[in-house]
Amino acid sequence: MIDRARTLIEAAEQIVAFSGAGLSAESGVPTFRDAATGGLWEGYDPTRLASPGGFAADPGLVVEWYNGRRRAVHRALPNPAHRALAARADVMNVTQNVDDLLDRAGARSVVRLHGQLALDRCHGGCGYEETVDLGDPPPLRECPHCGARLRPGVVWFGESLPIDAWAIAESACRTCDVLLVVGTSAEVYPAAGLIALAKGEGARIVVINTNPSAASDLADVELIGKAGEIVPGLLER
Numbered sequence: 001m002i003d004r005a006r007t008l009i010e011a012a013e014q015i016v017a018f019s020g021a022g023l024s025a026e027s028g029v030p031t032f033r034d035a036a037t038g039g040l041w042e043g044y045d046p047t048r049l050a051s052p053g054g055f056a057a058d059p060g061l062v063v064e065w066y067n068g069r070r071r072a073v074h075r076a077l078p079n080p081a082h083r084a085l086a087a088r089a090d091v092m093n094v095t096q097n098v099d100d101l102l103d104r105a106g107a108r109s110v111v112r113l114h115g116q117l118a119l120d121r122c123h124g125g126c127g128y129e130e131t132v133d134l135g136d137p138p139p140l141r142e143c144p145h146c147g148a149r150l151r152p153g154v155v156w157f158g159e160s161l162p163i164d165a166w167a168i169a170e171s172a173c174r175t176c177d178v179l180l181v182v183g184t185s186a187e188v189y190p191a192a193g194l195i196a197l198a199k200g201e202g203a204r205i206v207v208i209n210t211n212p213s214a215a216s217d218l219a220d221v222e223l224i225g226k227a228g229e230i231v232p233g234l235l236e237r
């Protein structure tokens with residue numbers, strides 16, 4: 001199976017890597033849903049922690065929860081899968097991850113569908129944004145421009161994806177020859193819809209996951225195992 005995937009990759013002119021939380025799991029960043037180990041959403045209600053309604057109900061709780069995730073990401077290091085994806089300048093990285101591990105691995109540009117932990121932005125919609133130190137994130141505070149609350153710069157349930165990032169990702173998935181689907185449960189839409197979109201336009205789908213996932217049925221090649229152990233061997237020249 002690895003050889004089949006490598007052959008597809010070698011023949012491809014345009015490769016897109018669509019990643020999820022499993023990409024960062026071996027760096028010690030917890031996933032959201034994981035059949036084997038549970039995940040962040042086990043024991044938490046996503047609508048309390050990752051939705052506009054949850055933020056309105058208890059903004060301090062939400063910011064503290066995100067600050068815990070920020071500190072965990074700050075302590076983490078890129079793993080071999082991040083480094084392999086970053087090393088191939090011809091691979092476009094489209095990620096659902098809000099950590100900065102692909103960037104720290106040296107990826108030149110990362111298309112982020114769900115925003116990033118390293119930003120705060122105004123929840124009031126005035127457009128104010130500020131970079132946050134992941135190692136020492138600030139507590140809940142007001143927007144210096146309009147006085148509304150600042151919130152983590154991530155996409156929450158019920159919110160739209162960033163228009164520019166989505167347009168780039170959609171267009172790349174329409175034209176790519178191979179879509180690598182790395183460490184995602186492929187359950188959260190619209191992001192997960194990129195896989196069927198690419199497949200429908202003729203791309204070959206290579207799925208790398210420790211378990212079968214919602215992407216399994218779309219896979220031309222499914223490689224079951226850890227991203228950090230599989231992705232480097234797939235992408236090395």
Ligand code: OAD
Pocket residue numbers: 019020021022023025026031032033034035039050096097114154155156157182183184185186187188208209210211213225226227228
């Ligand atoms: P999930 O937590 O839903 O899925 C993680 C996937 O990674 C699972 O299918 C695991 O089997 C797999 N996995 C775990 N460890 C792995 C490893 N070492 N190598 C390869 N695969 C591994 O995470 P996402 O699919 O990213 O959204 O979740 C999508 C979105 O749901 C997230 O971006 C987040 C979440 O709610 C928002 O916060 C808006």
